[in-house]
Amino acid sequence: MTKELRRLSIIVLFMFLALFASTSYIQVIQADALADQPTNRRTLFDAYEVQRGAIIAGGQEIASSVPSGDVYAWQRQYADSHMWSPVTGYLNPVLVSATGIERAMGQELSGTAGSAFFSRIEQIVTGQPPRGSSVMLTLDPAVQQAAFEAMQGLTGAVVAIEPDTGRIRALVSTPGYDANQLAQHDIEATNSAHSALENDPLRPLQNRALEELNPPGSTFKLIVTAAALASGEWDEDSELPNPPTFRLPQSSATVQNANGGTCGGGSTVSIATALRLSCNVPFAELAIEMGDDAVRDMAERFGFNHDFSVPLTVTPSSYPAELDNPQTGLTGFGQGRLTSTPLQIAMISAGIANGGTVMEPYMVDRIVGVDLSVQKSTTPTPFGEAIDEDLATLLTSMMVANVQDGVASGARIDGVDVAGKTGTAEMGGENDPYTLWFTGFAPADDPEIAVAVVVEDGGGQGQSGSGNTIAAPIAKKVMEAVLSR
Structure with a gap:
């Protein structure tokens, strides 16, 4: 072989290896990410031909596929949808859209995720x-x-975590909506239902548990108290003006x-009594004396200013940087530029x-194949x-005092010590x-x-309602539902 042919062979071999490596990277490493792109219409339409997996909570199918008798083959069906819609979202091939778990776990539900590779091979081999x-x-x-029942007639959210x-x-956002109306294959009916929901002043499509930001009010005093006690400069008996x-x-x-x-x-007044x-x-004074850096650091330890995916995307709760003293004082009791989701609280x-x-935090336990393999x-x-x-134990005792002999009495449960904090x-x-x-x-x-x-x-009570009279009894019902299991 001449020197020129040898060089050409090396170049061709190098190009082949580069092409092989590139295609392998795309097909293996980037496969899931590319398949998950909302603009990837081919993958999306391929998925519509597959009987999509169920979304299951506590053994109950809250989303499933039924034959549609049209070009899309299958249609999604949602049980008790007003209660579950903030979780399931909806899937509609006519609108080429998906939200909630339908969107976040779309590859798994359609069987195209890497975790389902061997299941796909088995289906091909067996002709299933x-x-x-x-x-x-x-x-x-x-x-x-x-x-959900405790929130009927109210606008807001509940999150319960182990x-x-x-x-x-539990993850509830009210008012909910009927995802079945947005999953139907009648484009005019679907667009009409979607427009009505978008124009609803109560914004039922908004996931208030994960996306909505509000000032956290006095619930944030737990962070300020934790920052003060963790510093070593204050204890629960330290007196404030x-x-x-x-x-x-x-x-x-x-x-x-x-x-x-x-x-x-x-x-x-002592910090314990003020809480x-x-x-x-007292908490405005305490926050200013500590400074915004100390309060922000403690807030970030609990998750503020961080991104979370559960796998639904969570709007980051925010304790802004470089606050002046007046702004820092407002954050001492959960006001000002401070904002939070219910998940963060x-x-x-x-x-x-x-x-x-x-x-x-997470709400997907496992992915199960058709053969029930995990x-x-x-x-x-x-x-x-x-x-x-030690500090967690101390804060717990202070929160118990809030419920037993403070402004959080609406959360009391007979025979159970409840730790709590209200906010307005x-x-x-x-x-x-x-x-x-x-x-x-x-x-x-x-x-x-x-x-x-x-x-x-x-x-619904304007400025006369309080966290103790309205929000605390709702939390009590949720806690009782867990403790009675």
């Missing part, structure tokens, strides 16, 4: 028609129903307590309940240690109704469930 895998959720239908695993046991009002520095804005007076009697009575003035309680360790499962994963165990967030306008919060866990000495509840528009 292609079928997708089922998605088993962590959600408990009884707990979901308790939360503290030691991060498993989401106790005026009836507090003018924010470099500002004309004035902070006052909900009762319009001082936080209990006396010229000073039990949920007073704004549930994670605060869950982290305290779990001895200070915050777990990554193709993929989720392992509980720590997000991080927010506080040490002002929404900007002088006459705007408040957003009402509660977060907590039970039993306090051996936590099984952590809950966050948010009720928008004052629960």
Whole structure:
């Protein structure tokens, strides 16, 4: 072989290897990502010809495929859809659209995910028609129903988490919607239903549990208390000034307590008492004295300013950077530029309940093939240690006092110690109704469930409703549903 032919052979071999490596990378490494692209119409239309797997919660099929008798072969069908729609979302081949678990787990449900590779091979070899895998959720239908029923007539959300695993046991957003109307193959009827939902002022298509941001109100005092006690400069008996009002520095804005007076009697008040009575003035003073960096650091340890996928995408809760003293003071009682999702507030309680360790939240337990083999499962994963165990125990006792002898009495359960914290967030306008919060866990000495509840528009009571009278009783019903199992 001449030198020129040898060089040409080497070049051709190199080009072949480069092509082989490139196609292998695309077909193996990038396959799932490319298949999951919303613009990949070929994969999407191929998926419509497959009998899609079921979405299952607690042994109940909440989404399944039925023969459609048209060009798309199969149509999705949703059970108790108003209750489950924030979770399942919907799939519609006519609109070429999918949301919720239908979107997030689309590859698994259509059988095109890497985890279903051997199942696809078996179906080809045996001549079976292609079928997708089922998605088993962590959600408990009884707990979901308790939360959903408790929220009837209200606009808001409920999230319930197992503290030691991060498993989401309930995720409710109200009002819900009927996903069956958006899954039908009649394009005119589907577009009409979708337009009606989009124009609904209550925004039923919005997942308030994971996407909606609100000021967290006094639930955030748990973060401020944790930051103060973790610093070593304060303890639960440390005294703070106790005026009836507090003018924010470099500002004309004035902070006052909900009762319009001082936080209990006396010229000073302890941190423990200020938390039990949920007073704004002492916490505004405390946040300013610590500084925004210290408060932000503790908030981020619990998950603020981080991205989460459960696998539905979660809007990051925000404690902004570089706040001035007036802004920092407002965050001391959960106001100002501070915003949070209900999931994040549930994670605060869950982290305290779990001895200070915050777990990554998730709601897909495992992927199961047609032959009932487990193709993929989720392992509980720590997000991080927010506080040490001693501080978590102390915060728990302070939260129990909130329920037993404080402003969170609406969450009391006979024979069970409940740890909790209420919140009432002002929404900007002088006459705007408040957003009402509660977060907590039970039993306090051996936590099984952590809950966050948010009720928008004052629960229909304008500015007269409170987190204790409206949100706390909802959380109580959810906790009772878990404890009675």
